[in-house]
Amino acid sequence: MGIIELILIAIGLSMDSLAVSLTSGSLQCVTYKKGLRIAIVFALFQAAMPVLGWLLGVSFKGFIESYDHWIAFSILFIIGLKMILEAIKVSPEDRQFNINKNYVLIMLALATTIDAFVVGISFGFLEVNILLASLVIGIVTFIFSYGGVCLGKLNRFVKPRTAELLGGLVLIIIGIKILIEHSNKF
Numbered sequence: 001m002g003i004i005e006l007i008l009i010a011i012g013l014s015m016d017s018l019a020v021s022l023t024s025g026s027l028q029c030v031t032y033k034k035g036l037r038i039a040i041v042f043a044l045f046q047a048a049m050p051v052l053g054w055l056l057g058v059s060f061k062g063f064i065e066s067y068d069h070w071i072a073f074s075i076l077f078i079i080g081l082k083m084i085l086e087a088i089k090v091s092p093e094d095r096q097f098n099i100n101k102n103y104v105l106i107m108l109a110l111a112t113t114i115d116a117f118v119v120g121i122s123f124g125f126l127e128v129n130i131l132l133a134s135l136v137i138g139i140v141t142f143i144f145s146y147g148g149v150c151l152g153k154l155n156r157f158v159k160p161r162t163a164e165l166l167g168g169l170v171l172i173i174i175g176i177k178i179l180i181e182h183s184n185k186f
Helices: 003-025 032-089 102-125 130-154 160-184
Strands: none
Touching (some): 003 032, 032 130, 032 160
16 A cells, blocks of 8 residues: 555544544634644554554454455445444534543543554554554544544634545445455456
Protein backbone atom coordinates (compact mmCIF):
# COMPACT_ATOMS: atom_id res chain seq x y z
CA MET A 1 0.00 0.00 0.00
CA GLY A 2 1.42 3.34 -1.05
CA ILE A 3 1.69 6.58 0.88
CA ILE A 4 -1.21 8.14 -1.04
CA GLU A 5 -3.55 5.32 0.03
CA LEU A 6 -2.30 5.62 3.61
CA ILE A 7 -2.96 9.35 3.63
CA LEU A 8 -6.45 8.84 2.18
CA ILE A 9 -7.22 6.15 4.76
CA ALA A 10 -5.89 8.45 7.49
CA ILE A 11 -8.14 11.25 6.24
CA GLY A 12 -11.14 8.92 6.19
CA LEU A 13 -10.39 7.64 9.69
CA SER A 14 -9.83 11.13 11.08
CA MET A 15 -13.30 12.34 10.06
CA ASP A 16 -14.92 11.15 13.29
CA SER A 17 -12.25 13.04 15.24
CA LEU A 18 -12.76 16.06 13.00
CA ALA A 19 -16.50 15.99 13.60
CA VAL A 20 -16.03 15.86 17.39
CA SER A 21 -13.35 18.57 17.19
CA LEU A 22 -15.57 20.89 15.15
CA THR A 23 -18.31 20.46 17.72
CA SER A 24 -15.84 20.95 20.57
CA GLY A 25 -14.41 24.10 19.06
CA SER A 26 -17.86 25.64 18.88
CA LEU A 27 -18.21 25.32 22.67
CA GLN A 28 -17.35 28.41 24.71
CA CYS A 29 -15.39 26.38 27.29
CA VAL A 30 -12.87 25.04 24.73
CA THR A 31 -9.85 27.27 24.23
CA TYR A 32 -7.13 26.85 21.60
CA LYS A 33 -4.88 25.40 24.31
CA LYS A 34 -7.55 22.85 25.26
CA GLY A 35 -8.00 22.18 21.54
CA LEU A 36 -4.33 21.24 21.36
CA ARG A 37 -4.88 18.73 24.18
CA ILE A 38 -7.90 17.28 22.36
CA ALA A 39 -5.88 16.91 19.15
CA ILE A 40 -2.97 15.20 20.92
CA VAL A 41 -5.22 12.69 22.69
CA PHE A 42 -7.16 11.90 19.53
CA ALA A 43 -3.94 11.52 17.51
CA LEU A 44 -2.33 9.18 20.08
CA PHE A 45 -5.39 6.94 20.25
CA GLN A 46 -5.85 7.01 16.47
CA ALA A 47 -2.18 6.05 15.93
CA ALA A 48 -2.23 3.23 18.50
CA MET A 49 -5.43 1.47 17.44
CA PRO A 50 -4.30 0.38 13.95
CA VAL A 51 -1.22 -1.22 15.52
CA LEU A 52 -3.40 -3.21 17.92
CA GLY A 53 -5.70 -4.25 15.07
CA TRP A 54 -2.71 -5.13 12.88
CA LEU A 55 -1.36 -7.45 15.58
CA LEU A 56 -4.68 -9.29 15.59
CA GLY A 57 -4.90 -9.36 11.78
CA VAL A 58 -1.37 -10.71 11.32
CA SER A 59 -2.09 -13.56 13.71
CA PHE A 60 -5.02 -14.72 11.52
CA LYS A 61 -3.51 -13.98 8.10
CA GLY A 62 -2.47 -17.57 7.34
CA PHE A 63 -6.02 -18.83 7.87
CA ILE A 64 -7.74 -16.40 5.52
CA GLU A 65 -5.13 -15.40 2.95
CA SER A 66 -7.20 -16.51 -0.05
CA TYR A 67 -10.06 -14.10 0.73
CA ASP A 68 -8.33 -11.39 2.77
CA HIS A 69 -9.08 -8.76 0.12
CA TRP A 70 -12.80 -9.39 0.59
CA ILE A 71 -12.38 -8.92 4.34
CA ALA A 72 -10.46 -5.66 3.86
CA PHE A 73 -13.10 -4.43 1.41
CA SER A 74 -15.96 -5.45 3.71
CA ILE A 75 -14.41 -3.76 6.74
CA LEU A 76 -13.75 -0.49 4.90
CA PHE A 77 -17.18 -0.59 3.22
CA ILE A 78 -19.06 -1.24 6.47
CA ILE A 79 -17.15 1.45 8.38
CA GLY A 80 -17.66 3.92 5.55
CA LEU A 81 -21.36 3.11 5.33
CA LYS A 82 -21.69 3.42 9.12
CA MET A 83 -20.09 6.87 9.02
CA ILE A 84 -22.41 7.98 6.23
CA LEU A 85 -25.54 6.68 8.00
CA GLU A 86 -24.52 8.30 11.30
CA ALA A 87 -23.93 11.59 9.52
CA ILE A 88 -27.43 11.40 8.06
CA LYS A 89 -29.27 10.14 11.15
CA VAL A 90 -27.60 11.68 14.23
CA SER A 91 -28.66 15.26 14.86
CA PRO A 92 -26.19 17.85 16.20
CA GLU A 93 -28.28 18.25 19.37
CA ASP A 94 -27.59 14.59 20.25
CA ARG A 95 -23.82 15.23 20.14
CA GLN A 96 -23.57 17.52 23.17
CA PHE A 97 -20.89 16.69 25.75
CA ASN A 98 -18.27 18.28 28.03
CA ILE A 99 -14.95 17.43 26.43
CA ASN A 100 -13.00 19.23 29.17
CA LYS A 101 -13.58 16.27 31.49
CA ASN A 102 -10.79 13.68 31.15
CA TYR A 103 -13.10 10.67 31.10
CA VAL A 104 -15.25 12.25 28.36
CA LEU A 105 -12.17 13.03 26.26
CA ILE A 106 -10.85 9.47 26.64
CA MET A 107 -14.24 7.92 25.87
CA LEU A 108 -14.57 10.08 22.77
CA ALA A 109 -11.01 9.19 21.72
CA LEU A 110 -11.86 5.49 22.08
CA ALA A 111 -15.17 5.86 20.27
CA THR A 112 -13.59 7.69 17.34
CA THR A 113 -10.78 5.12 17.02
CA ILE A 114 -12.72 1.87 16.91
CA ASP A 115 -12.76 2.25 13.13
CA ALA A 116 -8.96 2.59 13.15
CA PHE A 117 -8.69 -0.66 15.13
CA VAL A 118 -10.80 -2.49 12.57
CA VAL A 119 -8.84 -0.98 9.68
CA GLY A 120 -5.67 -2.12 11.47
CA ILE A 121 -7.01 -5.68 11.32
CA SER A 122 -7.34 -5.35 7.55
CA PHE A 123 -3.77 -3.95 7.43
CA GLY A 124 -2.68 -7.28 8.90
CA PHE A 125 -3.99 -9.01 5.78
CA LEU A 126 -2.37 -6.58 3.36
CA GLU A 127 1.25 -5.58 2.83
CA VAL A 128 1.31 -2.47 5.00
CA ASN A 129 4.20 -0.94 6.93
CA ILE A 130 2.24 -0.60 10.16
CA LEU A 131 4.65 1.85 11.78
CA LEU A 132 4.44 4.21 8.80
CA ALA A 133 0.66 3.76 8.64
CA SER A 134 0.33 4.48 12.35
CA LEU A 135 2.52 7.57 12.08
CA VAL A 136 0.58 8.91 9.07
CA ILE A 137 -2.77 8.25 10.76
CA GLY A 138 -1.61 9.97 13.96
CA ILE A 139 -0.26 13.05 12.17
CA VAL A 140 -3.31 13.44 9.93
CA THR A 141 -5.64 13.01 12.90
CA PHE A 142 -3.73 15.63 14.88
CA ILE A 143 -3.92 18.11 12.00
CA PHE A 144 -7.62 17.47 11.38
CA SER A 145 -8.51 17.50 15.08
CA TYR A 146 -6.72 20.73 15.90
CA GLY A 147 -7.92 22.28 12.65
CA GLY A 148 -11.44 21.15 13.57
CA VAL A 149 -11.28 22.88 16.94
CA CYS A 150 -10.00 26.07 15.29
CA LEU A 151 -12.68 25.97 12.58
CA GLY A 152 -15.31 25.15 15.19
CA LYS A 153 -14.30 28.29 17.08
CA LEU A 154 -14.96 30.27 13.88
CA ASN A 155 -18.21 28.30 13.54
CA ARG A 156 -18.67 28.87 9.83
CA PHE A 157 -16.77 26.29 7.83
CA VAL A 158 -17.02 22.50 7.57
CA LYS A 159 -19.93 21.03 9.49
CA PRO A 160 -19.43 17.74 11.40
CA ARG A 161 -22.06 16.02 9.26
CA THR A 162 -20.21 16.90 6.02
CA ALA A 163 -16.89 15.65 7.44
CA GLU A 164 -18.39 12.28 8.36
CA LEU A 165 -20.04 11.90 4.95
CA LEU A 166 -16.77 12.60 3.13
CA GLY A 167 -14.79 10.29 5.42
CA GLY A 168 -17.24 7.46 4.83
CA LEU A 169 -17.06 7.91 1.07
CA VAL A 170 -13.24 7.88 1.12
CA LEU A 171 -13.16 4.58 3.06
CA ILE A 172 -15.66 2.94 0.70
CA ILE A 173 -13.68 4.05 -2.36
CA ILE A 174 -10.43 2.69 -0.91
CA GLY A 175 -12.18 -0.63 -0.14
CA ILE A 176 -13.38 -0.86 -3.73
CA LYS A 177 -9.85 -0.03 -4.95
CA ILE A 178 -8.38 -2.90 -2.87
CA LEU A 179 -10.94 -5.30 -4.35
CA ILE A 180 -10.26 -4.16 -7.92
CA GLU A 181 -6.47 -4.36 -7.48
CA HIS A 182 -6.71 -7.92 -6.14
CA SER A 183 -9.05 -8.94 -8.98
CA ASN A 184 -6.52 -7.64 -11.53
CA LYS A 185 -3.83 -9.97 -10.14
CA PHE A 186 -5.67 -12.97 -11.52
